[in-house]
Amino acid sequence: MKIDKIIKSKRKTLAVQITNDARLVVRAPRSMPDFLIKMLLRKRRAWIQKKQEIMREKIINTKTKQFIQGEKFLYLGESYKLKIITTTIARSMLKLDKKGQQFLLAISLNYDPEHAHAIFLKLYKKLAREVISLSVQAYAIQHNFLYNKIRITSALSRWGSCSSKGNLSFTWRLIMAPQEVIDYVILHELAHLKEQNHSKNFWSLVEKICPLYKIRKKWLKDNGHKLDLYFYFC
Ligand SMILES: [Zn+2]
Incomplete structure (x- = not known):
């Protein structure tokens, strides 16, 4: 059993915590020897392993995309449902339907989810380029900044x-975040x-042009891990 972190303090008892990313964190009294900590943990091994397993499953379920009917995908901080239509077209196509708040995926008969992942990636990159370029241009004019090129990475x-x-570079993953975060x-x-x-000087300039920057920064720190398109090939 791997202990990821031991925090020793003035506390009197041993406490075990399984974090959101399934790590094992142990809090122990400063005077407690390591062999005793290990012994006490062994007694709780079954409980710890079960909790870690549940947490790992949760991570996979929330992060992995299956590209199935009704599954939700982020765009500008909001969830859009995936609607799949089977057609006889030769190539699958994906479209963002803003009004209907959904992604429309027209699939061909030989469709497989691995393909959907690639199509989504392509569309997200295109949307990111559109949204980010527009905002960069507007803010550069408003605040008198001179930039060279914009790249989506x-x-x-x-x-x-x-x-x-x-040259300014932005990851396409940003397109899943709310506009104010972008x-x-x-x-x-x-x-x-x-x-x-x-x-x-840098941070005071940021504050001047983005007064709520601390809130936006915190949002990214807390939610950044959700901005991705995970897919496990099996
Ligand atoms: Zn920076």
């Missing part, structure tokens, strides 16, 4: 970046055109 670890040549990331990267580091 598949970056996993960062939402956006700004090169010394003035706007924060855009304003953050635009601010880097004037201040290349994360200095005090």
